[in-house]
Amino acid sequence: MKSVLLLERCRLKKTFGEIALKVIKNGCYYGYKVGNNNEISLQELPIKYSRSRFKLNHNHIIEFNVKFFDDCFNTPKKRMKVLKSFPKEFQQGYIKYKKGSLEGEETKNDGWIGLDSDKAVKFNLNNSDIPFFFSIVPKLLDLEDAQDLDKKKMEQQLLRLVIQKLPMDKNSVPVFDMDEGRELHINAASMLSKTIGVDVLTTFADVDVADLSDHSNMSAADQLDKVERTVYNEAGASQMLFNTTGNLALEKSIANDEATMTDLLLQFGSYAESLLKPFNKNVKKLYYTVQMLPTTIYNYKDLSKIYKEQTQIGFSKLLPQVALGQSQSAVLSTAIFENDILHLDEVFRPPASSATTAGSVDKTNPSKAPSGNQGGRPPLPEDEQSDKTRRNKESES
Numbered sequence: 001m002k003s004v005l006l007l008e009r010c011r012l013k014k015t016f017g018e019i020a021l022k023v024i025k026n027g028c029y030y031g032y033k034v035g036n037n038n039e040i041s042l043q044e045l046p047i048k049y050s051r052s053r054f055k056l057n058h059n060h061i062i063e064f065n066v067k068f069f070d071d072c073f074n075t076p077k078k079r080m081k082v083l084k085s086f087p088k089e090f091q092q093g094y095i096k097y098k099k100g101s102l103e104g105e106e107t108k109n110d111g112w113i114g115l116d117s118d119k120a121v122k123f124n125l126n127n128s129d130i131p132f133f134f135s136i137v138p139k140l141l142d143l144e145d146a147q148d149l150d151k152k153k154m155e156q157q158l159l160r161l162v163i164q165k166l167p168m169d170k171n172s173v174p175v176f177d178m179d180e181g182r183e184l185h186i187n188a189a190s191m192l193s194k195t196i197g198v199d200v201l202t203t204f205a206d207v208d209v210a211d212l213s214d215h216s217n218m219s220a221a222d223q224l225d226k227v228e229r230t231v232y233n234e235a236g237a238s239q240m241l242f243n244t245t246g247n248l249a250l251e252k253s254i255a256n257d258e259a260t261m262t263d264l265l266l267q268f269g270s271y272a273e274s275l276l277k278p279f280n281k282n283v284k285k286l287y288y289t290v291q292m293l294p295t296t297i298y299n300y301k302d303l304s305k306i307y308k309e310q311t312q313i314g315f316s317k318l319l320p321q322v323a324l325g326q327s328q329s330a331v332l333s334t335a336i337f338e339n340d341i342l343h344l345d346e347v348f349r350p351p352a353s354s355a356t357t358a359g360s361v362d363k364t365n366p367s368k369a370p371s372g373n374q375g376g377r378p379p380l381p382e383d384e385q386s387d388k389t390r391r392n393k394e395s396e397s
Contacts, residue, residue, distance in 0.1 A: 062120035
């Protein structure tokens with residue numbers, strides 16, 4: 001029970017969620033274990049001053065550049081205050097750097113120190129420090145340009161131009177002189193001055209507008225959608241994650257994203273197991289391990305249902321509740337409190353089911369189905385229905 005309480009005090013759910021977001025955004029995450037045997041947390045290290053070039057027993061060897069304290073904090077008072085907030089390993093390394101006594105010619109002047117491999121950790125996706133959506137940056141710039149161009153086109157469509165052509169006689173001589181033409185233009189412009197998006201043009205010449213736009217069947221909205229799709233295609237994510245129009249495509253896209261994050265989930269499991277090392281001193285008698293269920297906000301109901309079905313063959317009774325978000329200690333404590341202390345298992349009886357009692361069958365006509373049974377398969381939940389079924393229901397309504 002002590003090992004379970006340690007993991008719960010570490011608030012791994014919240015910590016792993018924050019780390020996963022930073023890995024997606026920045027490409028990797030560096031941290032250092034701080035705390036005691038009762039509660040352990042991770043102190044984030046700046047990526048710019050951290051690196052990992054080697055591995056030992058599948059663990060990253062983390063190096064930290066103590067120049068961070070000189071570069072980021074100008075005043076000695078602030079620098080010492082921040083330095084004291086870091087573990088002693090960083091403080092000792094900084095002092096050696098200032099004295100010029102760091103080991104190794106490469107790190108002596110550069111300020112790199114090696115950190116304890118049991119305390120320093122690193123997380124990334126597929127052993128790469130490149131931000132996950134880094135490749136879509138050029139496409140986002142193209143999308144921004146396309147949106148600006150589309151906005152300008154919309155503004156142009158709202159503009160109106162009033163053209164008044166001054167007449168000429170049969171010899172192509174203007175009927176009005178320049179002063180009279182100017183007065184006609186001023187009068188027309190004054191009349192339309194309060195009208196939004198309307199300009200006036202007064203001219204003696206013939207006016208013609210050349211249309212350079214594309215007269216194909218693709219509209220401006222379709223062209224903008226095409227640019228948007230390239231952004232999602234480059235990211236390897238479905239556009240339906242953010243604005244779904246069909247549940248089947250959304251389901252496959254979510255499954256692909258879950259598979260992408262599996263590598264990070266395995267790293268989280270290894271880190272959680274490293275927290276239990278103090279409990280595994282006598283592995284011949286007892287060994288503690290950590291199992292992280294692949295639950296998400298989309299599949300936890302299905303997984304809990306599967307785990308519940310597995311209990312019928314004698315599998316774990318904890319997994320259905322854990323998949324629903326309950327902590328392991330809460331499940332055990334609730335069961336002991338309700339059964340052994342309150343004896344609720346003797347007060348509350350489970351409702352009768354079709355597996356234990358017969359349905360209300362008409363004795364005069366046994367072949368008749370019980371009342372209220374309309375037959376057929378019960379309708380599926382809304383999110384599991386196909387697009388065709390949803391369209392049929394909309395047409396019926």
